[in-house]
Amino acid sequence: xxxxDLKCGNAHVFEAWFGSxxxxxxxxxxxxxxxxxxxxxxxxxxxxAPAVPRKGDMVSALPKSNAMxxxxxxxRQMEAKSDYVGGTFAAEARxxxxxxxxxxxxxxxxxxxxxxxxxxxxVPVAPLPFRPLVTSxx
Numbered sequence: 001x002x003x004x005d006l007k008c009g010n011a012h013v014f015e016a017w018f019g020s021x022x023x024x025x026x027x028x029x030x031x032x033x034x035x036x037x038x039x040x041x042x043x044x045x046x047x048x049a050p051a052v053p054r055k056g057d058m059v060s061a062l063p064k065s066n067a068m069x070x071x072x073x074x075x076r077q078m079e080a081k082s083d084y085v086g087g088t089f090a091a092e093a094r095x096x097x098x099x100x101x102x103x104x105x106x107x108x109x110x111x112x113x114x115x116x117x118x119x120x121x122x123v124p125v126a127p128l129p130f131r132p133l134v135t136s137x138x
Contacts, residue, residue: 001068008035009042019131031112034127041112075130082107084132090114097123107132 004024007013012035018024027033033043082105085092089108095101097118107128110118118125 005046006033006035006043007046008038008040010035010038010040012037012040013046017129023131034112039116071130075128075133078105078128079107079133081105084108090118093118093123093125094121097121 001017001019002021002024003015003017005013006016014036016024016033018027024033028043031041034041035043085106085108087109089106090110092101092106092108093110096103096106110125115125115127
């Protein structure tokens, strides 16, 4: 995993985690990254300073917890209790909101435009901070 400082067109700076630099580039190209403060999709990398510990202070530079393992455990738990609907997420969420299909926990992918339309129409959705582990109904 890699963390980048990102900056939106409104000059908000925020951190985001990616599996690799290629994952960041792919998500940026597909316009899947939005500013968490204002929703702006004009995202680029911000200047970053490396975290270099002082000499003799190496112990304090070690991670205090295994946050990534905790995030992975939470992801596995969420996915076990939800249905993966892939690219039909927006249609499924809207159908549940309209009452045409029974409500159930789902996750999947949506375009930025579809996600914004869902929010604008009052459909309760939220972005996940990770990519699905399961990507098929198999």
